[in-house]
Amino acid sequence: MGQKSGRKVLGEVIGWATVFTSVAFVAIELHLHRYVDGFLDAYRVYYFDDLFVSLNIAGLIGLIYSVLRVKDLTLENRRRREAERNVEWIATHDALTELPNRRLLDREIAAAGGGRSSPKTVFSVDLDGFKRVNDLFGHAVGNEVLKTVAERLKCSFPEGTIYRIGGDEFLVITDGADAEEAAAAAQRIVQQLTAPIDADVMTVDVGASVGYGLASGSPESLNAAILQSDYAMYAAKSSGRNRAVAFAPFMEQDVYKRARLEGALKRAVREGTIIPHFQPLIDLRTNSVYGFEALARWELQPGEFVSPGEFIPLAEETGLIVPLTEHLLRLCCAEARNWPKHVGLAFNLSPVLLSDAVIGLRLIRIMSEEGFSPTRLELEITESSVMKDYPAAQKVLGDLMEAGARIALDDFGTGYSSLSQLSGFSFDTIKIDRSFVTAMNKGERQDKVIRAIVALGSGLGVKTTAEGIEDEEQLAYLRSLGCDIGQGYLLGRPMPAEAARRFLQERLGHPVPMESEQPETGEGSPSRLPAKLRRA
Template identity: 35%
Template sequence: MTRRKGEQNSAAKALSRARRDLVTGVILIGGLTLLVTSGWHYVASLERLLGSTSRAQELASSDRILMAGMLLNLALILFGWRRYRDLVATSSQRDEAEARATTLARTDELTGFLNRRALAEEGAAAIALATRRDKAVALLVVDLDHFKTVNEVHGHLAGDSILRCATDIIRKALPASAVAGRLDGDEFAVLLPFDPRHVNTVDSIADYIVGALAQPMIARSVTAHIGATIGVARTEADCHTVDALLRRANIAMQAAKTAGRGRHAWFDATMERELISRNAIEAGLREGIPAGQFVPYYEPQVDLTSGAIIGFEVLARWEHPTRGIIPPDSFIPVAEECGLIADMSVSVMRRAFTEARDWDPSITLSVNISPAQLKDPWLAQKVVKLLVETGYPANRLEIEITESSLFQNLSLAQSIVGSLKNQGIRLALDDFGTGYSSLAHLRALPFDRIKIDKSFVTAMNKDPESMAIVDAISKLGESLNLPITAEGIEDQAIYDSLRKMGLHKGQGWHFGKPMTVAAARRLLAEKGLLPSARAVVEEPLQRRA
């Protein structure tokens, strides 16, 4: 509606200008015509008025009237000419203003590149022209990797200057036939016609842009290191519009970011399938977490000396209504990426605490905390709240933290761990040996146990270096008075080797794969570690007595 009114107003203004121009033109043309057709009368009258004959005196009155008409005619001509000159000047200014308005409407003011709407229009024309010339078109989406940091640290004025520098680099890399635009704050798009037989031309341009943007940029006394990641898509039989190319190039760009940034990647169909699968998993997470589809599975933990079950590690499994059991490798990374890992973990812990609270007091539960959860300053309070709500004893809970999760904010981790320890919850350092500051973390945080990463345990009987690492960690635990748990015990040979080293606790498929709560209860019942199972055994003994 607003657009229609604007068009009507523009049409009315144009009509009014046309009417004024027409009136001015009529006046000027009429004056000139009158001057041409009556000019000889004016000249003759002027001669008679200047003469001194009696006949001239007799005609003086009529000649004066003709002279007045001539002067009026000249005045009209001068008025028309001046008005025409003003109209020409006004029209020129108006044309310049309209040209500037058109430019502003089609270009990004900061960078001078086309805006998204103009890019779509000119991109469509470029694709049509390239098709007629038997050429292909590549669309490059250029995303600046660390531009947000520049704005946060140095301010938006410095960020704008860095954007202009990046724009100059991109513009310098492009041939005259390219069409470039700015999509978003730090994202650009380039349509590049090329010979399909020489795809390396596009690779060379993309490599140049990535390499040039990786260099330090200096603007407004600020030195910035940003870098860029590029996704590339090309016209195909099923992809020949700007929107379709943008979609595919964005998919390729995200894949390049996942692979490590600072590079370019061409779109291929597997990327799209992975994206569809990933989006389906995210949608399933959002629906499945509140529906209780994520359940705990229990992996037995065993005393290596006696072979007795002393606890379980709680592992999340997805009981999908149509796909069955989905392993964690398929959904844990997506849950962490989309920020649902905390909700999922709380749901699984609540169910595990409820299911295990009536097990033998000697049976403990070990729960993994993800790096994303360790950024939450309220994590300790959430865990304690779950214990209170479910009635599960705090002294039967062990929280496992990986080394990698400690690098980002050690002070926050110390605060969370301190709060957990104050409630009687034990703490284990998981995947020990895979990080870079293991000893420093052992000193900084009050760990109760060390868990050796399973990659070393699984390979220890085949790889002397892995055997040496496991042995060294075992001796370190002894010297620090920290119990050791070995993960990944998959056969009797590994079991025997660990017993010889003096390790006292272990877990792995040799003792049983992760199992449902029903299977865990059956296993505990066989060992007499359920109150109901003990009652069944004790009752016949009492009768016999």
Template identity: 40%
Template sequence: MKLSKIVANRQSWVLGGLFCVTLGASYALSLWHPLEHMPHSGISHTLAEFLFSFAVCFTVAGFAAMAWQYAYMRRQFSKQRRAHREAMELAQHDALTGLPNRRKFEEVFPAMTSSIKVGHYRGIMMLDVDGFKPINDVYGHAFGDNLLKSFAERLAAAVGPDGLVARLGGDEFAIVTPELADKSEAAGIARRILTKIQESFELGARKVSVGTGIGITIFPDDGYSATELLRRADIALYRAKTSGRSSFRFFEVDMDASILHRTLLEQRLRAAIKKNEVQAHYQPILDLTNQTIVGFEALARWNDRDFGQVAPKQFIPIAEDCGIITDLTEHLLRAACKVAKTWPDHMCLNFNISPVQLQDTTLPLKVISILSETGLAPDRLVLEITETSLLKNPMSAKTILEQLTAARISIALDDFGTGHSSLSYLRDFPIQKVKIDKSFTLKMNEDKESAAIVEAILILADGLNIDVVAEGIEQPEILQKLNSQGCHYGQGFLFGAAKSAEGITTLLQNELPDNETVPEGAQPSSDISPLFSDQKKTAI
């Protein structure tokens, strides 16, 4: 109840008590003088004493009523003030972890920075929980909440009482460090945080490990307001996460320009997808025994009017991060299937699937729908996945791949031998083909270890009855060596770079020239980067 209502509801009681006091006191005083001079015997004296006593009691009752109402209102005022304080605490603190929220962070930040000594600093850090969403999805929200509480406790212990830890929302946290005599001390605090977070979290019967990235800004060097320092710390956090798991980065001025460039690129990419400006080009895959084309790999190409030819390793990660990879993939797959439908029936279409999409349980339905729409036979489509894409949720990935295989779509394991290579993938997942990464193929002549790895993959695949495609074939000597070791399929500059759909039509209408090779001394360009770049594949 509001204070005004409390006062209004009790006003009649207060006025009534005041009336009783005034009336009773006045009447008692009016009886006092006559009572003194009245004889002590007789009915008149007795009646006067009774009336005087009644007036005194009436006055006392009035005082009592006023005192009780005063005490009541005071209790209500105290209760209201306490409730207001509690409401303010709830409004400024996170209900799950008990940490200050963004509002409280921005409120106390000026006081924390205005009190520091001249020549001293405070560090502002942004961080989040690596891999939190998969953990939340697999183990449930209750487990995820307990993980966040434990994560928050470790942060508070690492920062200490002279700093501030706040939860901004979701799995995002912000930190104001204790006062620093030297800016490098912020790095020490960041390392201490990373060390604590890297220890396993034991929650009930389960034990999980998570990482975190940390972006750091320095007050006053990088800004004065909490909003600006948090924004720049968030930019540094993004750089830290691209550098690798569990690392930290200080904000640098050129990061602002980089983020602006990325933001503009994202806006242009969204528009380009809507306008169908991102096109599929096709690199031939050959049967190495007779050097005849058996299929093509679809590769994304985007030529922006201002940015020019944008490499896939630039725009594919952006599409994945901002959630438009599904739209891009469906557009490219639909276009590629329409083009592949015009090829001879024995030729297959290889198409890369993003690790993000391999977690989408509706992927098989989407692919089958596109095949039905374009008329391309399912057994002519080969979907390429990476080893790292199987790590996030192996059981879900296995179910999706089995559904695709049941629809007669082939699965190829791309970049085999890099990243988190495991022979168990070939045993546990429905893999029909493996592609040897070009980093091994290119070095076969001068690097014995690379040559040995290629040979081992070929022997293993032969024993498992799995087809092998060697990527990055650029020299006739490499082709000859692969042929002698039993590698049946390959692709690379030696046979041609990726071409547009029109260029492929012309190529198929003519015989592939025997002398179509890359000029001597030429280096691979971004033009033959796969749809989902090596850099992004490794990072995921």
């Protein structure tokens, strides 16, 4: 910048020097004009007169050229200054929303680091469901959503400073550090950003998780409040999204724990150390083994297990759910192909995967490669995940059902679907949520809910599976209602593959083979797959 300014000054100096020289030359020429006129009159030399006129004309032309040159230099310098200002703006602002970016935030924090400022409140805002909007409707709609969010934040905080920190992350800094006012403002952000957004030719819904922290005004407090608001925002997302949470000291440790767990999860997925355990599904009419449900188990170190409720959501958020699902299904198929042909495999499908149009074909290909028939697979999905994006779910599940897989609606009765939607969706099993089974026989209302679900399954011609059976009274009551399949600790706990084989052996009365020959051609062979599956 210093060299550029020096060149501009030098150019202006040279231009003005040229003008001054030309003016001086004309002045001198005019001053000498009378002497020259006298000389010409005395000697009557006409060619001197012509020469004098030529010199006057040359001086005038030089003066005009110098003035024009100075004008051009001034205009060029003005354009350069405007271009430099534009470059500076582009470097410190987000082009889409025209909000200040992280670079400007870091610069302002550094500039304020040397002195005390007024107390402030910092809000970290992260959009919930924005990735899904991008995936389903494209980046053009996503950009409209971001611009609308920016406008709503600017309207809500006209006196505050709003930054776009990342893809769908925003930061709001306001004057004042009152805890009650901050809580009300955070709730206002959630309410405004969860309202429907008109983007392009459609209306989309996103949510917002908001965390906030208070800065006392000391030089280091603003930077600390920004970190605290970030910690609180992650806590808000973990607690159910669309929430506003104030910073608490324990949240910092939770973030560090999450970061360590995320690193460990990446290694576990890469090294394949997360394995399936199998929980029996018992036919309540014959007391035979109907199948096993595969449940992911991660032993972080000997004797220390990480709960699936902790690492499965983390895998969904970090994009690891696809390789994890494919790895687990491959292990499950390799084990289940050794079971008797009438024993099926139940496998949970994450709601996140239903937005991947080709995931169904990829899972079918894995089964083919492992020699496991899709007709023995029952995919468990939650009703909420199906109804959240019905067309995408139909595409994914349609591919799997076309190959022969069955579909089970998991946690039935706890979602938000309507019976009209369910009646238009093809599924084979309803899984009664364990919360209903646990509350059974504790009141007439709970019993009626169980009866209604079993009757619904019977009326639709699909099987009903009851989860969470833990005592004989529950088992007897479900049998009396006509429930088809039972699952729970009373009937069998989740167990490793070897234990599952022993469980089958005890029920069947003969050994279950450790290995089975994979057919070179047949139902599960790649050569028999449809063309679109072979290309997946």
